[in-house]
Amino acid sequence: MPTAADRRSGPPTDEPTSTTRYPDEVLDEIAELAEECSICYQCGTCTSACPTARDLYRGPRRLVRLLLAGEIDALFAGDDLWRCSECGACTDVCRMEIDVASVLARLRALERVYGRQRCPERAAAEAAARRLARRPRIENTAFAAAMAAHGYVPRDVVGAAEAGMKIVRTRLPGGKRATAAVPPTRADRARAPGTAARPEGEGVTLPFYAGCSLPQDGALHALVHEVAAGFGVRLDEATDAGCCGHPSRGAVPAQFQADGRVWTACPACDDGLTKEGVDAAPLWDALVARARREGFALRARATSFVPYVGCLVDRDAALAALADAADLAGVEMRVAYPSLHNACCGALGGMYRGATKGSTRLLRFAAESGAPIVTPCSLCRDNVRSAARQMRLHVPTYFWPEFFRAAERPAEETSHA
Numbered sequence: 001m002p003t004a005a006d007r008r009s010g011p012p013t014d015e016p017t018s019t020t021r022y023p024d025e026v027l028d029e030i031a032e033l034a035e036e037c038s039i040c041y042q043c044g045t046c047t048s049a050c051p052t053a054r055d056l057y058r059g060p061r062r063l064v065r066l067l068l069a070g071e072i073d074a075l076f077a078g079d080d081l082w083r084c085s086e087c088g089a090c091t092d093v094c095r096m097e098i099d100v101a102s103v104l105a106r107l108r109a110l111e112r113v114y115g116r117q118r119c120p121e122r123a124a125a126e127a128a129a130r131r132l133a134r135r136p137r138i139e140n141t142a143f144a145a146a147m148a149a150h151g152y153v154p155r156d157v158v159g160a161a162e163a164g165m166k167i168v169r170t171r172l173p174g175g176k177r178a179t180a181a182v183p184p185t186r187a188d189r190a191r192a193p194g195t196a197a198r199p200e201g202e203g204v205t206l207p208f209y210a211g212c213s214l215p216q217d218g219a220l221h222a223l224v225h226e227v228a229a230g231f232g233v234r235l236d237e238a239t240d241a242g243c244c245g246h247p248s249r250g251a252v253p254a255q256f257q258a259d260g261r262v263w264t265a266c267p268a269c270d271d272g273l274t275k276e277g278v279d280a281a282p283l284w285d286a287l288v289a290r291a292r293r294e295g296f297a298l299r300a301r302a303t304s305f306v307p308y309v310g311c312l313v314d315r316d317a318a319l320a321a322l323a324d325a326a327d328l329a330g331v332e333m334r335v336a337y338p339s340l341h342n343a344c345c346g347a348l349g350g351m352y353r354g355a356t357k358g359s360t361r362l363l364r365f366a367a368e369s370g371a372p373i374v375t376p377c378s379l380c381r382d383n384v385r386s387a388a389r390q391m392r393l394h395v396p397t398y399f400w401p402e403f404f405r406a407a408e409r410p411a412e413e414t415s416h417a
């Protein structure tokens with residue numbers, strides 16, 4: 001079996017599996033990565049833990065095997081490297097303590113320069129990286145134009161048109177935009193007739209990072225502030241914050257720094273910021289914890305739901321927070337085993353590639369359960385909605401604040417509080 005180093009003088013005649021000649025810097029990096037993975041004993045635990053594995057042709061175990069065998073052409077030939085969502089589950093479970101996710105990220109960086117793979121995820125990462133090299137944020141219409149210029153059009157034309165209309169509506173004069181709603185004080189509540197948001201305690205202010213995507217949908221952005229205000233939380237938004245860097249897949253780092261913790265509405269932002277050393281945490285978990293601490297209920301849009309937490313979050317924690325929200329709202333959270341709740345929805349490539357195996361199985365489960373899907377990620381919501389349209393299934397899918405909010409109490413009860 002040839003090693004990467006063997007290929008400096010061309011492939012051996014008895015094993016002509018990788019025929020491309022690569023520069024020394026590629027061969028050196030491959031040799032270094034192979035050394036890091038040399039203790040891999042091909043147990044497959046990484047592939048079992050990978051939430052994207054059903055959609056991968058090879059999966060992390062086989063990618064490591066190709067690396068150890070020096071099969072650079074085969075490593076670069078498939079789109080598995082780009083369909084990996086960087087969730088880190090493979091690294092977490094590897095008994096040999098190999099940082100598999102980081103190895104794949106370094107292979108992607110090589111493929112970016114020396115490979116020729118054509119796939120939506122790679123094209124999306126390239127479009128995002130080009131944009132972020134010049135501007136602080138991704139802008140969805142420019143992103144779509146860049147994808148179209150490289151021959152990628154959305155499979156879900158309806159979803160793409162809806163996303164475009166949201167941007168237009170947000171930009172129109174009078175379009176709905178977020179305002180940092182200030183939660184009422186006790187004095188405000190005493191004055192205000194009618195119904196009021198949950199009455200216990202005074203409001204708090206949390207530093208908030210909205211990311212690139214949310215501000216392009218003014219109505220949804222405003223809803224996040226409004227729902228947080230119902231919990232007695234004012235979101236102090238860093239309006240000039242740049243992109244978290246995540247869509248560029250490592251090519252452009254986060255352009256945002258903070259001294260203390262910031263709260264986000266997007267798991268990709270959590271991931272991108274955390275990689276740059278920012279202490280980021282999900283806003284939804286904070287809202288549920290506050291409701292639990294202060295002893296007030298939530299209300300929900302339906303009597304049951306199927307959770308979908310995506311692949312980038314701390315999945316156990318995200319599912320636990322959704323279960324807590326369900327408990328506070330008195331609704332049922334329907335889960336399937338083995339879990340369908342964290343497969344990758346396709347991320348930035350989702351609208352271009354179409355339904356993933358993971359989203360297909362999740363939607364079928366939700367349809368059979370007769371329950372909507374609830375997710376803490378707006379991109380996951382849009383991708384799952386696209387997949388539902390493709391599958392012709394009527395399964396409503398909601399972003400967390402579209403489904404949960406703090407319970408209101410009647411005016412009479414409020415005024416006696």
Ligand code: SF4
Pocket residue numbers: 039040041042043044045046047060061064093094095096097098100
């Ligand atoms: S879990 Fe670790 S040892 Fe097992 S196949 Fe994956 S990389 Fe190799």
Ligand code: SF4
Pocket residue numbers: 046049050051052053059060083084085086087088089090091100101104
């Ligand atoms: S980082 Fe996540 S998606 Fe990528 S191979 Fe590892 S487990 Fe799979």
